[in-house]
Amino acid sequence: MGDVTLDVSGLVSGYGRMPVLHGVDMTITASDKPGLIGPNGHGKTTFFRTISGLNRAWEGTVRFMGEDITNRPAAQIMRLGLVHAPQGNTLFREMSVEENLLLGGFAPRARAVHKTTLEQVFELFPRLAERRRQSARTLSGGERQMVAISCGLMALPKLLVLDEPTLGLSPKLKMELRDAIAKIVESGVQTMIVEQDPEFLSTLTTRLFFMSEGRIEADIGDGQSLEHSRIREMYFGVA
Amino acid sequence: MALLDTLLLALKTTFVSGLVLASLYVLMASGLALVWNTLGIFNFTHGAIMAAAAYVAWQISDPKGYGLGLAAGIVGALIASGVMGLVINRLLIAPFLNQKNVVLIAVMTTLSGAFFIENSALLIWGPRIKQLEKVVDGNLRVAGTVISGHEVVIIVIAPLLMLGLWAFLKFTWTGRAIRAVAQNREFAELSGIDVRRMYAVAFATAAMLAGFAGIMLGAIRFITPGLGAEPLLKALIVVILGGLGSIPGTILGAYVVGFSEALSTYYIGAYWTQAVLFLIFIAILLIRPSGLLGKD
Ligand SMILES: Nc1ncnc2c1ncn2[C@@H]1O[C@H](COP(=O)(O)OP(=O)(O)O)[C@@H](O)[C@H]1O
Ligand SMILES: [Mg+2]
DSSP: OOOEEEEEEEEEEEETTEEEEEEEEEEEETTOOEEEEOOTTSSHHHHHHHHTTSSOOSEEEEEETTEEOTTOOHHHHHHTTEEEEOTTOOOOTTSBHHHHHHHHTOSHHHHTTHHHHHHHHHHHOHHHHHTTTSBGGGSOHHHHHHHHHHHHHHTOOSEEEEESTTTTOOHHHHHHHHHHHHHHHHTTOEEEEEESOHHHHTTTOSEEEEEETTEEEEEEOTTOOTTOHHHIIIIISOO | OHHHHHHHHHHHHHHHHHHHHHHHHHHHHHHHHHHHHHHSSOOTTHHHHHHHHHHHHHHHHSTTTTOOOHHHHHHHHHHHHHHHHHHHIIIIIGGGTTSTTHHHHHHHHHHHHHHHHHHHHHHHHOSSOBOOOOSSOSEEEETTEEEEHHHHHHHHHHHHHHHHHHHHHHHSHHHHHHHHHHHOHHHHHHTTOOHHHHHHHHHHHHHHHHHHHHHHHTTTSOBOTTTTHHHHHHHHHHHHHHOTTOHHHHHHHHHHHHHHHHHHHHHTOHHHHHHHHHHHHHHHHHHOTTOSSOOO
16 A cells, blocks of 8 residues: 555535536555546546646545645645646747746756756657757647656656646657656656546556546556446446 | 038937937836736836836935935835835735736726825925936037937946846746746646746836836936826837837837937927827837737
């Protein structure tokens, strides 16, 4: 088992008056390699926006490394090590790749070692080293995802959340990114990967959460397979 | 030959006076652009800060005030401007940042703030007109025309300050964070940047730029509570012309307006110059609706 990294209970949140999350419970321990799947529009992004402080939690609690972080400011939560690479690679578009990465390492703890981390990131994504002076606006979709992931790494995360890192990418690029993410996971950075495609996660995760209509409907641990009939039923509509 | 000489002299004169005006506009407009660019609001206390800074500099430096000399006056007034910026941001802008119509609210709160500052200045320093010493005494003959040492200082310092501002925004952690907040507030928060703190730093920096403009103006014009009113209008024109918020655009806008004004004053006359400026303003915006260096 090991220490609890993230402990969410009864989380309710939404937009305006409409709830999207209807009481999410999730506990992750240090030894887990977690992944989250679920159909489009069922609250995966909303869940992560809420635990990282961008959206308000209406009810429930979020604990990270034993500390209650419910509804703390996003910048504070991030500084504790819960780092969120948001969906849709929203970068600092008018800045260079290097400036984006430096800003990823803005927080004091990360800033102290930003030169070393930058080298490690460039080793992982040599393409970013070539493009370091180029403005983020001019990058391809795949390169932007690389920057988004790397910004997260620059922050020295204790838990790195990647929200659909391969959204809209070609199969070839998807494979490339999967290999890079595998290296990140191997290096010991706990990474929670969000995907719509369970196939993508099969080699990256040992624990899979399935979100449906704003709830965690299934929590599949090590050894259990994706063939799990409940998932098949809910996800693909066939039993 | 005589005709050519006259023409050349006219060109030199308008060039020099255009340069002085342009440099003043750079000082007046850059802070306004920084605030628009970062916080997304127009700060109508910008002109009032210019006036207040000139008064503070006068109070500290003038023999009828504390008599501590001009250097102390300038330093004191710059610090006072920065503090004023922090207070204005805290009271008039920060409380409304999460409102949807913050742009309109800020117009109202900063306009009221400007009235408050100007009337306080009137209350404290009275209606008697004051003037600051010039930074440098004497005149200089440049290329056949006369220019005051004070104006030379303005011409030289304006681009230097812009260089400093650029280096601050480009190479320091805080400067980068200010640009980050301007470009993508949410991603900035996710990067651990304290957005409100960056807003405060940007606002204080802008207020100090306004203060410096006020101090320079206070030695050329008379210090009245309304010292910054016309400069604020000019700064607005320059910022919009340059492409809202773009600092390189603002600098370009300042030089375009400055030289246009000098040429128009010389060849068409001071009376028509405001009209000519607005014509140029409208013409440029017709061709480039988002300003000279603005993004579409
Ligand atoms: N900014 C928003 N304003 C209003 N509704 C939103 C917003 N973002 C997402 N939603 C709604 O919340 C629900 C969950 O969306 P989301 O969390 O993005 O799902 P997922 O990431 O699983 O695709 C959807 O019905 C979506 O339409
Ligand atoms: Mg999503």
